[in-house]
Amino acid sequence: MKLSDGFDARRLRPRTAGSWGSRLGAALGALLATLGVLLSMASIAALLGQLPRLGPLNDSAIAASLSTLIGLTLLYLGITLWRRCRRRSRHSSNLNMAPHLLKKRD
Numbered sequence: 001m002k003l004s005d006g007f008d009a010r011r012l013r014p015r016t017a018g019s020w021g022s023r024l025g026a027a028l029g030a031l032l033a034t035l036g037v038l039l040s041m042a043s044i045a046a047l048l049g050q051l052p053r054l055g056p057l058n059d060s061a062i063a064a065s066l067s068t069l070i071g072l073t074l075l076y077l078g079i080t081l082w083r084r085c086r087r088r089s090r091h092s093s094n095l096n097m098a099p100h101l102l103k104k105r106d
Contacts (some may be wrong), residue, residue: 025085033078040071 046064056063 014053018087022085022089024088026082029062029078029080029082029085032074033082036071036073036078038071039045039074043067043071 043064047061062098
């Protein structure tokens with residue numbers, strides 16, 4: 001295949017601006033996931049009666065189960081945010097090809 005004189009391969013890759021937003025989002029997601037794991041582990045320990053130093057978590061099983069649910073929710077949100085930011089930062093380096101030049105998938 002013969003290349004034309006006006007072909008420039010650098011035009012196929014997008015310009016990447018600073019990806020501080022996705023880095024901060026991924027860091028926030030990892031922090032939320034860590035906080036969710038720690039909170040759910042502490043509240044499960046309180047449900048099992050292992051740690052008497054957890055304060056209001058040992059007073060009632062409802063408070064401990066509610067904090068377990070909050071911890072698992074934080075874990076889910078943190079993992080989701082982290083994966084979404086990582087996926088966005090990975091896809092920004094793909095080639096910008098016209099759709100009619102890509103392989104046809106049936």
